Amino acid sequence: MREKLQTIMRFGPIERAEHLFLLVSFTTLAITGLVQKFPESSLALRIIRFLGGIENTRTIHHISAIVLSLLAIFHVFYVGYKIYVLKRPLTMLPGLKDVRDAVGLLKYNLGLSPRPPEMDRYNFGEKIEYWAVVWGTLIMAISGYMLWNPVLTTRILPGEFVPAAKMAHGYEAILAVLSILIWHVWHVHIKHFNKSIFTGRITLEEMEEEHALELKRILAGEWPPPLPPAQERWRRAVRYLPLAGLASILLLIPTYYIFTEQTAITTLPPAPVEKAYLPAKPPGLPTATPAPELAMEIPKQRALPSPEPMPIASHPVDEARAQCNACHAAFSYIDPAPLDHAEYEVNECTTCHQPANAKEVSQ
Amino acid sequence: MAAGWVLLLVLGLMLIPGVARAQGDEDARPSNEQCLVCHEEPGLSMVLPSNEVLPLSVDPGILARSAHGHDAVEEVRCVDCHNDLSAYPHPPFPDVDFRTWQLKLSLVCGNCHEDQAIDRQESIHARLIAAGKFEAASCVDCHGSHDVFWVNPEKHEVDRMDQVDACARCHRTIADQYKLSVHGQEALKGNPDVPVCSNCHPAHKIQDPRSPEFRLRSPELCGQCHADEALMSKYGISTDVFDTYVADFHGTTVQIFEATEPGVYTNKAVCSDCHGAHRILPPTDVNSSVMSANLVKTCQRCHPDANENFTESWLGHYRPDWHRYPIVTAVQWFYYLIIPVTLGFFTLFVGTDIFRTLKNKRSRKKPRPGDGDRDSGGGEDHA
Numbered sequence: 001m002r003e004k005l006q007t008i009m010r011f012g013p014i015e016r017a018e019h020l021f022l023l024v025s026f027t028t029l030a031i032t033g034l035v036q037k038f039p040e041s042s043l044a045l046r047i048i049r050f051l052g053g054i055e056n057t058r059t060i061h062h063i064s065a066i067v068l069s070l071l072a073i074f075h076v077f078y079v080g081y082k083i084y085v086l087k088r089p090l091t092m093l094p095g096l097k098d099v100r101d102a103v104g105l106l107k108y109n110l111g112l113s114p115r116p117p118e119m120d121r122y123n124f125g126e127k128i129e130y131w132a133v134v135w136g137t138l139i140m141a142i143s144g145y146m147l148w149n150p151v152l153t154t155r156i157l158p159g160e161f162v163p164a165a166k167m168a169h170g171y172e173a174i175l176a177v178l179s180i181l182i183w184h185v186w187h188v189h190i191k192h193f194n195k196s197i198f199t200g201r202i203t204l205e206e207m208e209e210e211h212a213l214e215l216k217r218i219l220a221g222e223w224p225p226p227l228p229p230a231q232e233r234w235r236r237a238v239r240y241l242p243l244a245g246l247a248s249i250l251l252l253i254p255t256y257y258i259f260t261e262q263t264a265i266t267t268l269p270p271a272p273v274e275k276a277y278l279p280a281k282p283p284g285l286p287t288a289t290p291a292p293e294l295a296m297e298i299p300k301q302r303a304l305p306s307p308e309p310m311p312i313a314s315h316p317v318d319e320a321r322a323q324c325n326a327c328h329a330a331f332s333y334i335d336p337a338p339l340d341h342a343e344y345e346v347n348e349c350t351t352c353h354q355p356a357n358a359k360e361v362s363q
Numbered sequence: 364m365a366a367g368w369v370l371l372l373v374l375g376l377m378l379i380p381g382v383a384r385a386q387g388d389e390d391a392r393p394s395n396e397q398c399l400v401c402h403e404e405p406g407l408s409m410v411l412p413s414n415e416v417l418p419l420s421v422d423p424g425i426l427a428r429s430a431h432g433h434d435a436v437e438e439v440r441c442v443d444c445h446n447d448l449s450a451y452p453h454p455p456f457p458d459v460d461f462r463t464w465q466l467k468l469s470l471v472c473g474n475c476h477e478d479q480a481i482d483r484q485e486s487i488h489a490r491l492i493a494a495g496k497f498e499a500a501s502c503v504d505c506h507g508s509h510d511v512f513w514v515n516p517e518k519h520e521v522d523r524m525d526q527v528d529a530c531a532r533c534h535r536t537i538a539d540q541y542k543l544s545v546h547g548q549e550a551l552k553g554n555p556d557v558p559v560c561s562n563c564h565p566a567h568k569i570q571d572p573r574s575p576e577f578r579l580r581s582p583e584l585c586g587q588c589h590a591d592e593a594l595m596s597k598y599g600i601s602t603d604v605f606d607t608y609v610a611d612f613h614g615t616t617v618q619i620f621e622a623t624e625p626g627v628y629t630n631k632a633v634c635s636d637c638h639g640a641h642r643i644l645p646p647t648d649v650n651s652s653v654m655s656a657n658l659v660k661t662c663q664r665c666h667p668d669a670n671e672n673f674t675e676s677w678l679g680h681y682r683p684d685w686h687r688y689p690i691v692t693a694v695q696w697f698y699y700l701i702i703p704v705t706l707g708f709f710t711l712f713v714g715t716d717i718f719r720t721l722k723n724k725r726s727r728k729k730p731r732p733g734d735g736d737r738d739s740g741g742g743e744d745h746a
Contacts, residue, residue, distance in 0.1 A: 262667075
């Protein structure tokens with residue numbers, strides 16, 4: 001019989017799917033979380049940039065958290081189903097034998113015992129990992145939801161629980177990731193690649209090494225224990241499933257509220273200063289000309305040109321200064337001609353502007 | 364009086380071409396005295412094409428006392444700045460209003476002060492002017508023109524409040540706020556340690572404080588002083604403020620934004636969102652936004668549903684300790700204990716497992732689980 005049984009069935013499709021969801025959500029959570037814990041690392045910043053910025057990274061983290069939470073809720077009710085309806089034995093519960101196995105394997109590894117211990121369906125290493133995941137998920141979920149919903153949290157708990165949750169979330173993450181890297185990666189990837197959680201099947205050799213006791217029971221026809229009769233199962237399922245469904249919904253309602261908390265405004269904080277530009281006086285005319293204040297008060301509207309033509313009082317009109325507009329053009333600096341004079345010819349100036357006192361000027 | 368003015372004017376007019384011819388190219392520039400022949404006369408003015416009246420009189424005393432006056436490293440002449448007016452008669456005033464012309468003329472500052480002029484090109488003032496907001500400050504609006512004053516504290520003693528006053532000419536409300544702040548109050552007393560405007564808004568490369576870059580960089584700005592152990596110890600202020608900010612959610616996010624998306628706004632709080640920007644008060648002041656009784660209001664500006672408990676979730680720039688934050692510290696110590704114990708156990712176990720696996724591989728024997736049934740069992744089936 002053993003020759004034909006090269007592999008045996010170890011995990012059903014639901015367990016395999018659960019592991020796949022856990023694998024994807026855990027990895028995503030670890031990556032998107034650790035980059036937030038170590039933002040000074042250039043690798044973290046590169047990952048954040050790759051994921052489209054920190055806000056995107058957080059959204060991905062939150063979505064993965066929802067996936068993991070739903071998986072956890074499902075797992076609890078699925079385990080309940082297996083125990084209550086299918087009457088499966090509690091193979092994952094730790095016991096004294098696990099301590100003995102751990103000591104036995106340690107002794108064997110150190111050469112103090114000739115053989116490794118015979119282990120059951122779940123050996124102590126797998127139980128450590130399973131319960132570590134349960135513990136870690138619980139801590140990460142509780143602390144994570146507190147960080148995600150600080151307003152809701154502080155309505156129930158003192159404020160200090162929020163930074164405490166942050167402390168726990170960060171350290172538990174490091175513990176979880178390092179545990180996976182040491183314990184999980186060694187046992188099922190390096191020591192030998194155990195693909196049974198993906199394929200569902202395990203080789204007899206692996207069974208013999210890691211689950212010798214279970215293999216013996218299978219070969220002896222004692223395992224798996226028989227399912228309860230169909231009628232009994234049906235009776236129990238009718239009792240269990242509605243209850244489980246109701247409980248799931250009761251769990252999902254608060255979860256929904258947790259996801260929809262409006263922790264903070266989505267706009268920039270209100271500006272501290274409303275008006276930045278409020279000059280004491282309008283900028284403009286040069287400072288420190290004799291009296292800047294006076295200069296400011298000069299009305300912008302130019303006085304109308306006086307109807308009386310201005311007499312020429314400052315200099316004689318001689319040969320050298322016959323070209324009036326050389327100095328007194330409309331936009332010049334010295335007694336400029338009014339704007340409406342622009343069209344006048346030079347020789348027309350003296351028509352109106354006579355030397356004030358010919359005698360005085362000619363001196 | 365009038366006769367003297369006329370005489371001077373005439374003499375001056377005659378001198379200009381003569382001097383220029385006599386002294387060759389290098390000193391072709393008319394001297395200040397030549398300009399002042401006319402412009403010293405009080406009350407001179409002209410009407411601009413825009414109908415504004417431009418005073419034309421210059422007080423020689425103000426010129427002489429300015430940074431460009433007697434103490435100047437190099438002689439600065441009127442025509443060095445008014446470089447369109449070296450000839451007489453002067454060319455007609457361009458057909459623009461006074462401010463447009465002033466902004467154009469103030470570009471000549473860069474002829475000598477090149478670095479500052481280059482820096483200024485990136486400033487918010489220059490950008491606003493380029494965008495048509497001519498009221499934004501040019502060189503002369505802060506430094507003055509004929510009365511340009513000393514600003515280099517290494518060379519001359521400068522009253523730092525002069526600078527605040529210069530900014531206040533346009534930003535009066537902000538300057539008033541600043542003067543009420545803990546920084547402003549100390550600055551008014553002459554304390555050189557506190558920042559004045561330019562310590563946070565460096566002249567001349569003055570940035571738009573509303574820009575995402577400025578917002579993201581602002582904690583570092585505060586950190587320049589508040590993370591300086593020597594400076595802060597004088598006032599008994601903790602230098603943890605910067606590190607504890609960066610370690611917390613707001614600061615971490617701002618830091619990540621600065622590194623990954625420097626041009627994007629983040630609404631996570633920076634220093635000024637809680638402490639204020641200009642009217643920063645010590646946390647012991649009853650009016651301070653971060654004084655414990657006012658904290659919930661400050662939090663609510665961003666977290667409208669926050670309650671009193673919520674404010675305690677911010678550790679107030681303290682590092683957690685048993686005395687102040689026992690729960691946080693307990694969690695911390697729990698992990699200080701459990702991480703090494705767990706990982707130590709894992710490492711020890713995996714280490715012995717690696718050792719055994721390698722040893723078995725070398726000796727090619729693989730003892731199977733169980734005790735004596737190896738020979739009678741199916742061990743050979745898989746050999």
